[in-house]
Amino acid sequence: MKEQTEEKITLESLGEFGLIKHLTKSIKLKNKSSLKGVGDDAAVINFGKKKALVTTDILLEGIHFDLTYTPLKHLGYKAAMVNFSDICAMNGTPTQLLITIGVSKRFALEQIEEIYAGIYMACEQYNVDVVGGDTTSSLTGLTLSITCLGEADENKIVYRNGAKVNDLVCVTGDLGAAYMGLQLLEREKMVFRGQKDPEFQPDFAGKEYILERQLKPEARKDIIENLAKANIVPTAMMDVSDGLSSELLHICNQSGVGCRIYEEKLPIDYVTATMCEEFNINLTTAALNGGEDYELLFTVPLDLHDAVKELDNVHIIGHITDASEGSALVTRDGQEFAIQAQGWTAFAHDQK
Amino acid sequence: MKEQTEEKITLESLGEFGLIKHLTKSIKLKNKSSLKGVGDDAAVINFGKKKALVTTDILLEGIHFDLTYTPLKHLGYKAAMVNFSDICAMNGTPTQLLITIGVSKRFALEQIEEIYAGIYMACEQYNVDVVGGDTTSSLTGLTLSITCLGEADENKIVYRNGAKVNDLVCVTGDLGAAYMGLQLLEREKMVFRGQKDPEFQPDFAGKEYILERQLKPEARKDIIENLAKANIVPTAMMDVSDGLSSELLHICNQSGVGCRIYEEKLPIDYVTATMCEEFNINLTTAALNGGEDYELLFTVPLDLHDAVKELDNVHIIGHITDASEGSALVTRDGQEFAIQAQGWTAFAHDQK
Numbered sequence: 001m002k003e004q005t006e007e008k009i010t011l012e013s014l015g016e017f018g019l020i021k022h023l024t025k026s027i028k029l030k031n032k033s034s035l036k037g038v039g040d041d042a043a044v045i046n047f048g049k050k051k052a053l054v055t056t057d058i059l060l061e062g063i064h065f066d067l068t069y070t071p072l073k074h075l076g077y078k079a080a081m082v083n084f085s086d087i088c089a090m091n092g093t094p095t096q097l098l099i100t101i102g103v104s105k106r107f108a109l110e111q112i113e114e115i116y117a118g119i120y121m122a123c124e125q126y127n128v129d130v131v132g133g134d135t136t137s138s139l140t141g142l143t144l145s146i147t148c149l150g151e152a153d154e155n156k157i158v159y160r161n162g163a164k165v166n167d168l169v170c171v172t173g174d175l176g177a178a179y180m181g182l183q184l185l186e187r188e189k190m191v192f193r194g195q196k197d198p199e200f201q202p203d204f205a206g207k208e209y210i211l212e213r214q215l216k217p218e219a220r221k222d223i224i225e226n227l228a229k230a231n232i233v234p235t236a237m238m239d240v241s242d243g244l245s246s247e248l249l250h251i252c253n254q255s256g257v258g259c260r261i262y263e264e265k266l267p268i269d270y271v272t273a274t275m276c277e278e279f280n281i282n283l284t285t286a287a288l289n290g291g292e293d294y295e296l297l298f299t300v301p302l303d304l305h306d307a308v309k310e311l312d313n314v315h316i317i318g319h320i321t322d323a324s325e326g327s328a329l330v331t332r333d334g335q336e337f338a339i340q341a342q343g344w345t346a347f348a349h350d351q352k
Numbered sequence: 353m354k355e356q357t358e359e360k361i362t363l364e365s366l367g368e369f370g371l372i373k374h375l376t377k378s379i380k381l382k383n384k385s386s387l388k389g390v391g392d393d394a395a396v397i398n399f400g401k402k403k404a405l406v407t408t409d410i411l412l413e414g415i416h417f418d419l420t421y422t423p424l425k426h427l428g429y430k431a432a433m434v435n436f437s438d439i440c441a442m443n444g445t446p447t448q449l450l451i452t453i454g455v456s457k458r459f460a461l462e463q464i465e466e467i468y469a470g471i472y473m474a475c476e477q478y479n480v481d482v483v484g485g486d487t488t489s490s491l492t493g494l495t496l497s498i499t500c501l502g503e504a505d506e507n508k509i510v511y512r513n514g515a516k517v518n519d520l521v522c523v524t525g526d527l528g529a530a531y532m533g534l535q536l537l538e539r540e541k542m543v544f545r546g547q548k549d550p551e552f553q554p555d556f557a558g559k560e561y562i563l564e565r566q567l568k569p570e571a572r573k574d575i576i577e578n579l580a581k582a583n584i585v586p587t588a589m590m591d592v593s594d595g596l597s598s599e600l601l602h603i604c605n606q607s608g609v610g611c612r613i614y615e616e617k618l619p620i621d622y623v624t625a626t627m628c629e630e631f632n633i634n635l636t637t638a639a640l641n642g643g644e645d646y647e648l649l650f651t652v653p654l655d656l657h658d659a660v661k662e663l664d665n666v667h668i669i670g671h672i673t674d675a676s677e678g679s680a681l682v683t684r685d686g687q688e689f690a691i692q693a694q695g696w697t698a699f700a701h702d703q704k
C-alpha cells in the first residue's frame with residue numbers, strides 16, 4: 001500500500017472500510033470515559049457502573065433504499081432496527097435513540113409521519129426512548145440518520161477482537177433471505193416499469209418471508225437475552241449487516257485468528273433457496289455475501305458446545321483456527337475456499 | 353389549530369420547530385436512565401454519578417452550507433462546533449463525538465480528509481474524542497451528521513425551562529456577526545459570477561472577523577468554565593443558533609415567563625455595524641434575527657448581578673418578567689416591540 005502513488009487512491013478503491021480506517025487512523029482517545037472508540041459496532045462510554053453504548057447509522061435515498069418499493073413506515077422501522085442491532089452486537093441493550101432527518105418539499109407531512117411511525121413502532125417494541133434529533137430540509141433526496149445509545153455491564157460487553165483458537169463460530173437465524181428479498185423487489189420493479197397494464201400488481205405470494213427480511217428486519221435482542229439467561233458471554237460478536245464473509249473476516253482480522261466454516265452448516269430458509277434457484281444465484285454465495293440479515297455472528301469457547309446447542313435459533317457453523325491457517329469455507333465435498341469479503345460496499349453503489 | 357383542515361398542514365407552514373413538536377408529541381420516556389429527552393439542546397442520560405449528554409446535528413449541502421465559499425476544513429470544524437455548543441448550552445462538557453458522512457464520487461479523498469481534518473482540529477481543541485460514525489456514498493450532495501456526547505453533574509445541568517421572574521437575561525460575546533459574514537460571502541459569490549476577469553479575488557480585507565464568525569464559529573466552553581469557577585448556575589440557558597429572538601422565545605415559552613430586552617444593551621461588533629450600514633440592513637434586526645453566532649443566552653437570579661458583571665464576555669441585556677407582560681424589545685427611545693421569531697427556519701430554505 002505504501003508504494004502506491006498517492007494520487008491513485010480513489011474512494012472506490014478504498015471502499016467503505018478502507019476509507020473509515022484511513023480517516024480514523026490518527027485518532028487518539030483522550031478522555032478516561034472513552035473506553036472504546038472507532039472500530040466496533042458501537043462506542044463504549046464510561047459514565048458509571050453501567051456502560052453507555054452509542055452507535056449511529058445513516059440511510060440515504062437511492063443508496064440504502066429505493067422509495068419505489070420501500071414503504072416509509074418500513075424505512076423508519078428498519079433505520080431504528082439496524083442501530084438496535086449494533087447495540088445488540090456489543091451484547092448490550094438499546095435504551096435511547098436520536099433521529100436526524102433531511103426531507104425535501106416533495107414530501108408531505110403524512111409521509112414523514114409514516115417514517116416516524118415506523119421508528120416509534122420499533123422503539124416501542126424494543127423499549128427504547130427517542131431522546132432527540134435534528135430535522136431539516138433537503139434539496140434532494142431523503143436522508144435519515146439515527147443515533148442509538150445502549151447500556152451494558154462492563155464485563156459483559158463483547159468486542160470483535162476476542163475470538164480464540166478452537167472457539168465455536170455461531171450464527172443466529174438464517175442467512176441470505178434479505179438479499180434475495182431485495183433481488184425480488186428489484187425484479188418486480190423492472191417488470192412493473194416494462195409493462196403497460198395500469199392494474200398490474202407484483203406477484204409476491206409465498207415470498208412474504210424474504211420480503212419481510214429485507215423491508216422489516218429485526219435486531220436479535222432475544223438472542224442477547226437468551227445468552228444472558230444461559231450465562232454465556234461470547235468471546236467475539238458482531239451483527240451480519242454486510243454479509244457473513246465480510247463479518248467473519250472482521251472478527252478473524254481483529255482477533256488475529258483464522259476460521260473454518262462448513263457449507264452444509266449454513267442456515268438457509270426454504271424460500272431463500274427457492275428464490276436462488278429461480279434467479280440462478282448460487283445459494284452458498286447468497287448466504288455468504290448477501291447483507292442486511294441483521295443476525296448475530298459470535299464465537300464461544302469450545303467447552304460451551306452443549307450450552308450453545310440448547311439455544312433456540314443459534315447454529316454452530318464452524319470453528320476458529322490459528323491465523324496461519326487462514327479463513328476458509330469447507331464445501332460439501334470437502335474442498336476449501338478462502339473466504340473473501342464480497343459484501344455490500346458503500347462506494348460501489350455510487351456508479352448508478 | 354384543532355379546527356384546521358388536516359390536508360392544509362404543510363412542512364412550510366409548520367416550520368422546523370412545529371414539525372419537531374408535531375412529530376415528537378406522542379413520545380413517552382420509558383427508561384429510568386432517560387432523564388431528559390426531546391426539547392432541549394441535548395438529551396440527558398443517567399449512567400451513574402456524572403450524567404451523559406448527547407446531541408446530534410445534520411448539515412446538508414445547499415441548505416446549511418454552500419461549497420462555493422465554505423472551505424471543507426471549516427465545514428468540518430463548524431459541524432463539530434455546533435454540537436459542542438449544544439452540550440455547552442446544557443452547562444456540560446463535550447466528551448465524545450460520532451461522525452456520519454455521505455459523499456458522492458465527485459469528491460476526492462483529499463477533500464474528505466479536509467472535512468475530517470476540520471473535525472479533528474475542533475476535537476483536539478475542545479478535548480473531545482471521536483468514537484464512531486458511519487461513512488457512505490451519496491447520489492447527490494454532501495451530508496454531514498454529527499452526534500456529540502458530553503457529561504455534567506446532575507445538579508449543574510441547565511435546561512431551557514428554569515427562567516424566573518426578575519432573573520437577568522445575559523448573552524455572551526456579540527451578535528449578528530455570523531449573519532453579516534454570510535451576507536458578505538453571498539454578495540462576493542454574486543459578484544464573482546457576474547465578472548469576467550479570471551484573476552478576480554473577492555475583497556475581504558478588514559472583514560476577517562465576520563467571515564470567521566460565519567465559517568469558523570467557536571462553542572463557548574470558556575464561558576461554561578468561568579461560570580463554574582464563579583459558582584454560578586444559570587436558571588435557563590441555550591445557544592444562539594437560530595437568532596436571539598427565536599431563542600428568547602424558546603426560553604420564555606418553556607419557562608412560562610416574559611422578558612424585556614434593551615436595544616442599547618445588545619452587544620454588536622464594530623465590523624458587524626459597518627457591514628449593516630453597507631448592506632442597508634437594520635443593525636438591531638441583524639443582532640436579533642441573525643443566526644449561527646453560537647453564543648450562549650442564559651438567565652441568572654437578580655442577586656447574582658454583581659457576580660455576573662465580573663465575568664468576561666458576558667452582557668446583561670434585560671430581565672425576565674411575568675408571562676402576562678409578553679416578550680418585548682425596548683428601543684433606545686423607550687418604545688416596546690413584541691419579540692418575534694424571524695430566525696432561520698429549515699423549511700423556508702427549501703424554495704430555491
